[in-house]
Amino acid sequence: MSQRLGTRVVRKEDPALLSGRGRYADDLPVPNGTLHAHVIRSPHPHAEIVSIDSEAALALDGVWAVITGEDIKALSDPFLVALKAPVHQWALAVERVRYVGEAVALVVAENRYIAEDAAELVDIEYNPLEAAVDPVAACEPSAPLLHEEAKTNEVSVRAFHYGDTATAFAQADRHVKLTVNFPRLSFTPMECFVVIATHNPSDGSYDALANFQGPFSAHPVMARALRVPGPKMRLRIPPDSGGSFGIKLSVFPYVVLMSLAAKITGRPVKWVEDRAEHLLAASTGPNRVTEIEAAVTKDGKILGLKMDQLEDYGAFLRAPMPGPLYRMHGSVTGGYDIPNVDVVNRVVLTNKMPAALIRGFGGPQLYLSLERLVQRIAVELGLDHIEVIRRNLVPPEKFPYHAAAGSLYDSGDYPRAVETAIGDGRLNDLKKRRDAARAAGRKYGIGFAVVVEPAMSNMGYLSTLLTPEARDKSGPKNGATSMATVVIDPLGAVSVTADVTVQGQGHETALSQIVADRLGLRPGDIDVVLEMDTGKDQWSIAAGSYSCRFTPGTAVAAHMAADRLAEKLKKIAAKQLNVMAEDVELAGGKVRSKSNPDNALPFKRVAGTSHWSPVMLPEGMDPVLSETGVWNPPELEPPSHDDRINTSLTYGFVFDMCGVEIDPITYPVKIDRYVSMHDAGTILNPLLANGQIYGAFAQGVAAALYEEFVTNEEGAFLTGTFADYLVPTVSEIPPVELLHQETPSPFTPLGAKGLAEGNCMSVPACVANAVADALGVANVELPATPKRIHALMKQGAAAS
Amino acid sequence: MRRVNKDQKVRISLTLNGRKVSAETEPRTLLCDFLRHSLAATGTHVGCEHGVCGCCTVQIDGAAVRSCLTLAMQAEGRDVRTVESLAGPDGKLNKLQQAFQNNHALQCGFCTPGILMSFTDFLSRNPKPTEDELREVLSGHICRCTGYAGIMAALKEAVAAD
Known part of the structure; x- marks a missing residue:
């Protein structure tokens, strides 16, 4: 069976992982004398730390240290943030706690059991303060201030104007308006955070192993906090990681904390986060309140859009926040051709867990508001929802398409994708099911969602939050560099390293397919090593696995590196085969003449030439079979003076359609049928591609119906176990029918786009639209739990 | 039933994947920690420590159990199987x-x-x-x-x- 790029190749990663031979962070050996840490966390959402008494804890056998915020403040600097605001965070709380679960003290002991015993003996006195919990109320002048120096909780406000929105609203037949709340949730990887840190006092350096995922732009943040240059903060990433979905960026404050603990105790320090800590304090996606309004003609054409997005980042802004508010900025108009847009982006801090990276990264928030709005336009104008979608989709002849806020959509045929998905009787079937259910008095609704899925972020997108003048002052940020290295050893064995961190995506398999293809070998012939070490790997600041940068980025770099090696081997072989280099090809493990395939040399023999017989190489050729592909596409320009920003390199398309039925007695929302159409350009490996889509789909369902971090009005955290925070099991995930269309990207040599986040963005919107359709209501809060549905149905019954 | 003092170290012996093994630990040690830390059987993973996620499932005398809700002492003298037992000696997947x-x-x-x-x-x-x-x-x-x-x-x- 063919194993070429584009075919279904099973994973190289699997045999080890299926046999208990994974090498996750907590499986690796630790240095002799390693101590174990336990974090003591705040029980209060907002309080002054009056005193910390460690005496009894320190008296316990096996306890080495109890470290407090004052110790940390003396040895380190606050974490750098993208936003210039006086919001200072250290690795432990200093003077004040600002969310339930904030790290207050660290107990270091001979083992974890002793550390946890000692933690119970640490006496911390707090003076509780009023908490700011609700994001809208937190913007009021009367709200309790989280960071007094900042003088407000609303630490950033920027208004953007594209086109002529005022005229669009003046000329419209109608305005349609909606307020949409996106909740807080995480995708809780099954492996929690792990850090093992060492300090070397002889040169002041730190060496930490952590299941960090990148972006490696957080590496300078760690080094700066530790007051050392980057090379003295060596960060190593283990070969395997138990999932991430963006969450494991947020291990970085703990990398700093354990590094400082190693310095203080003079011993290596290991910390393994437990699940209770993870749910309480690891990371959440930001919640967002969006006021969105469209100016429309009576036949459903959207002339202009106004959006006010208030995003709640919790107690601190950790780098690279407020990313989710800006990552989608260039494509804020989604799949629609809307030339006039006004956007206000506001960042608020509240007494809740800090928000950070999460799969979808700003997309779920954007599309829930935009797609709910499109459904409301249909309802208010008395039009078919699918008709309103059709009237506004970016037409295929406009590609590459300049979206109003600056994105350059590379390729696509949105109408064809939509028609294919609703065709073949699929939409008719949904309508039949709906009509039959409604005729029987049951609640049934149909929802749609249109999503443009960005991949490979422009490193300059976050600077859009600064004014053009401030950007000029600090220098333009842009681009996104991807790198991969391919090496051939003296016996012809091929190995690959690349600038991604492993979290289960199958990068090893995809890279081996890409490189094998260029070198005329089989994927099984290629070894891929992806554990990272900042002390040795010279990757760019963009390195890491996030925002779907592998397929449009690192995969291309590997392709380029392998291609350069192939060209080199052709030149070496040409001399030995007595043909022109143009007549040489690599195929079937041989380097041979195209015109006379019998005139061939084994791959390893040609490769060996540069190692064993460098004198025989063509003149001027470097005798090294190691090539690093560096891919930095020119389309990723800095934000323009009028604030347009091409936020990503490639833009895929997703169209979802579903039918839901609501049980009238117990109120769960049951997804009756779900169809998801994807255009992610060229597919590199359909098995891996669908695996990513199924995974994102399940997380989308989780966000739509189950998962939510709940904080009560006083700031208490209510979802601290998997019994309260509901992660769907197989019983909760309905089947999904996947459809593909391939419109290759013209901006990358492989034509492939990202596809692993689209359903995180589309499913919440699609399900919310179906629920709105089923119940005939405008406001649908997610997750649409039985409790919320019950309230909506009561409200509907009262209205009718 | 074996009685031990809570502060006393105990030696636990069991059969792990067909081989007799033993190690000293505290009486309160969870089976998952004992397998991973004392017996180096790191194929068993700990995902939630409250019995919900199922990552830590092993077999005791053939029955699947959550090793995070089991004390190591409860496995004393019993036949414990973990993921490491599944593939053939040559690494061939079952x-x-x-x-x-x-x-x-x-x-x-x-x-x-x-x-x-x-x-x-x-x-x-x-x-x-x-x-x-x-x-x-x-x-x-x-x-x-x-x-x-x-x-x-x-x-x-x-x-x-x-």
Whole structure:
């Protein structure tokens, strides 16, 4: 069976992982004398730390240290943030706690059991303060201030104007308006955070192993906090990681904390986060309140859009926040051709867990508001929802398409994708099911969602939050560099390293397919090593696995590196085969003449030439079979003076359609049928591609119906176990029918786009639209739990 | 029943994957920690420590149990099997493992050992289960990567291969 790029190749990663031979962070050996840490966390959402008494804890056998915020403040600097605001965070709380679960003290002991015993003996006195919990109320002048120096909780406000929105609203037949709340949730990887840190006092350096995922732009943040240059903060990433979905960026404050603990105790320090800590304090996606309004003609054409997005980042802004508010900025108009847009982006801090990276990264928030709005336009104008979608989709002849806020959509045929998905009787079937259910008095609704899925972020997108003048002052940020290295050893064995961190995506398999293809070998012939070490790997600041940068980025770099090696081997072989280099090809493990395939040399023999017989190489050729592909596409320009920003390199398309039925007695929302159409350009490996889509789909369902971090009005955290925070099991995930269309990207040599986040963005919107359709209501809060549905149905019954 | 003082170290002996092993630990040590830290059987993973996620599932005397809800002392003298026991000595995957690879039933692989151990027990007692029965057993596990589609396909393939 063919194993070429584009075919279904099973994973190289699997045999080890299926046999208990994974090498996750907590499986690796630790240095002799390693101590174990336990974090003591705040029980209060907002309080002054009056005193910390460690005496009894320190008296316990096996306890080495109890470290407090004052110790940390003396040895380190606050974490750098993208936003210039006086919001200072250290690795432990200093003077004040600002969310339930904030790290207050660290107990270091001979083992974890002793550390946890000692933690119970640490006496911390707090003076509780009023908490700011609700994001809208937190913007009021009367709200309790989280960071007094900042003088407000609303630490950033920027208004953007594209086109002529005022005229669009003046000329419209109608305005349609909606307020949409996106909740807080995480995708809780099954492996929690792990850090093992060492300090070397002889040169002041730190060496930490952590299941960090990148972006490696957080590496300078760690080094700066530790007051050392980057090379003295060596960060190593283990070969395997138990999932991430963006969450494991947020291990970085703990990398700093354990590094400082190693310095203080003079011993290596290991910390393994437990699940209770993870749910309480690891990371959440930001919640967002969006006021969105469209100016429309009576036949459903959207002339202009106004959006006010208030995003709640919790107690601190950790780098690279407020990313989710800006990552989608260039494509804020989604799949629609809307030339006039006004956007206000506001960042608020509240007494809740800090928000950070999460799969979808700003997309779920954007599309829930935009797609709910499109459904409301249909309802208010008395039009078919699918008709309103059709009237506004970016037409295929406009590609590459300049979206109003600056994105350059590379390729696509949105109408064809939509028609294919609703065709073949699929939409008719949904309508039949709906009509039959409604005729029987049951609640049934149909929802749609249109999503443009960005991949490979422009490193300059976050600077859009600064004014053009401030950007000029600090220098333009842009681009996104991807790198991969391919090496051939003296016996012809091929190995690959690349600038991604492993979290289960199958990068090893995809890279081996890409490189094998260029070198005329089989994927099984290629070894891929992806554990990272900042002390040795010279990757760019963009390195890491996030925002779907592998397929449009690192995969291309590997392709380029392998291609350069192939060209080199052709030149070496040409001399030995007595043909022109143009007549040489690599195929079937041989380097041979195209015109006379019998005139061939084994791959390893040609490769060996540069190692064993460098004198025989063509003149001027470097005798090294190691090539690093560096891919930095020119389309990723800095934000323009009028604030347009091409936020990503490639833009895929997703169209979802579903039918839901609501049980009238117990109120769960049951997804009756779900169809998801994807255009992610060229597919590199359909098995891996669908695996990513199924995974994102399940997380989308989780966000739509189950998962939510709940904080009560006083700031208490209510979802601290998997019994309260509901992660769907197989019983909760309905089947999904996947459809593909391939419109290759013209901006990358492989034509492939990202596809692993689209359903995180589309499913919440699609399900919310179906629920709105089923119940005939405008406001649908997610997750649409039985409790919320019950309230909506009561409200509907009262209205009718 | 064996009685020990809570501060006293205890030696626990058991059969792990067919081999007699023993190590000293505290009486309060969880079986998952004992397997991972004292016996170096790191294939068993700890995902939640409150019995919900199923990552830590192992077999004691053939029955699947949560090793995070079991004390190491409870396994004294018993036959414990973990994911490391499944492949052949030459590394060859067994039928269930192979079906997982064929169907992309794992991504990060962290939850996978627990799922394999649950189904190794279940399928030995129910070699021809229905799809609903497979789903019922799988619902005792959380997987965050796959959306369960590949796992269900793998389980069906493993059952059909008999």
